[in-house]
Amino acid sequence: MKQLLKQVIVDQQEINHDKWVTRKIPQLLIDCNEVLVISGIRRCGKSVLLHQIQNKQSEKDYYFNFDDDRLSKFTVDNFQQLYEVFIELFGEQKTFYFDEIQNIEGWELFVRRLYDKKCKVFVTGSNAKMLSKELGTHLTGRYCTYELYPFSFSEYLNFFEIKYKPNDFYSTAGVAKLTKYFNQYLFDGGFPQYLKDKNEIYLKSLYESILYKDVMVRNNIKNEKEILELVYFLASNVAKLSSYSSLTRLIGLKHSATIKNYIEHIENTFLIFQISKYDYSLKKQIANPKKTYFIDNAIAHKLGFNISENYGRFLENLVFIELKRRNCEVFYHTDKTECDFLIRNKNKITQAIQVCYSFNNETRSREIKGLINALKVYSLNMGLIITADKEEEIETD
Structure with missing residues (x-):
């Protein structure tokens, strides 16, 4: 395992993170003195943000990405070996950057040990439930969280190096220019890699990776058809009301509890969000239909059933x-x-x-x-x- 870890570490050091795909770093991320947890959907830019933070720090550090197929047999018992390999390669350091650490069950125990040794630890993850459960169990009061999303419109403009001034929001030419780009952004969304070449195969691959790896495999769901039909329907009905009972009938299931569980698993990947009708009665809030939103318009637009652009x-x-x-x-x-x-x-x-x-x-x-x-x-x-x-x-x- 040690030899493999050395190979992975060296390979990951050589990966080129595009410097022009930059995000504004909130001061919270710089000032946090606890374990810093950056969460968000796959491929939204967490790794790039992590490297931006890394480049702003003066201390020498360790970096490791657990989202690597060579690490399929890595378990919590291998963290000590990873630590030893770090020291062998780079000497003793006190700052750690871990990407997609939730892939390793029990990771929070190792991070807690580092924290207790006064080490600075930054981690990213793409599963909301696993992160919250593990943080709440062993790192209560010892972490800061930050949720990252695909590009906002201003980040989209910066990504394409489109310059604009405050006056552009009021001049005829400025409004026309910004409207043009906004209407593109409205359907192209903000996933950095997709925006580079508009490759719909990439978008489909991302979507399938989320559903298969993060929903079906992680939660031991066998019926692929039910999950795919559910997400397809939700993507085709963004911002519309739906109830668990209506979705149960639509997908052809026997129990609405199954649909509820499916949606919870999908929400945990940050792919979708559901909101409730406001009611002073929590019971009524839970019982009323929900409205579903997607993390990014490109996924909903390209993968849902949309005869016309709504x-x-x-x-x-x-x-x-x-x-x-x-x-x-x-x-x-x-x-x-x-x-x-x-x-x-x-x-x-x-x-x-x-x-x-x-x-x-x-x-x-x-x-x-x-x-x-x-x-x-x-x-x-x-x-x-x-x-x-x-x-x-x-x-x-």
């Missing part, structure tokens, strides 16, 4: 991901009318948001009515309607 639903998906990026707790509202998003802060609804790509005569009345209703229900003075191309203030009685 700008409205994909804009809503983008807004939801931006709210997640800002650590918002999100719900939806519906009674006589619907409001797309409610934001809760400290057990109180603090904001209501509608999303409408084209704010025209056909949609204007509906969107305003839905927002006003939500404002009244939750005693809010002001709400927000996010559109693609309109900006105005609307006062109502």
Whole structure:
């Protein structure tokens, strides 16, 4: 095993991480004095961000990526050997960078040992449940977490080196330029590797890797057809309501608990998110239909059934991901009318948001009515309607 570990370490040292695929590093990641955990979907840029942080540190360090097929027999018992190989190759260091560490059951025990030795540890992972369970068991109070997403629109523009100024949001030429790129981003999404060459085979490979490795294999799910049909339906119905019972009938299962488990496993990969209707009764929140959003528009757009490009639903998906990026707790509202998003802060609804790509005569009345209703229900003075191309203030009685 030691010889193999040496080979893997040396090979990984030689991998070229594209320096132009850069992310803004939040100060939290620099200032954290505990174990730093960066989580997010596969291929969203966690490794690149890890190397950016690594390059900003002055200390010498160790780096190891566990997402390597040569490590299929690596277990928690091999961590000590890995440590010894590090020392043999690079001498004694106090800073560790571990990519996709959740692949190794019991990893948190080794990280805890390093932490207790006053080592600085950075880890990445792409399974929310495994990370939270392991961190909560052995590293309670000893870690900071940061969730990384595919590129935002500003990161998308930076990726393609598209320059823009604040005035561009108001000038005719500037608005036309930004609208052009935004409409591309709306369907191309923000996965760095996909944006390089727009290779749909890569996108399909990523999607299949998530479903097969992170959902089916990891959770011992045998029925591939059920998982594929479920995700295909959800991708075809982004931002729409669905209940566990309706999905159970659609997929042809006997018990809604199976669908619930499937969705939980898929959510743990960061591929999808579900939000609940806001209700003061937790029981009703759980029972009501959910709205499903995807981590990135490209996957939902390319892999779902979309006869026409639905700008409205994909804009809503983008807004939801931006709210997640800002650590918002999100719900939806519906009674006589619907409001797309409610934001809760400290057990109180603090904001209501509608999303409408084209704010025209056909949609204007509906969107305003839905927002006003939500404002009244939750005693809010002001709400927000996010559109693609309109900006105005609307006062109502």
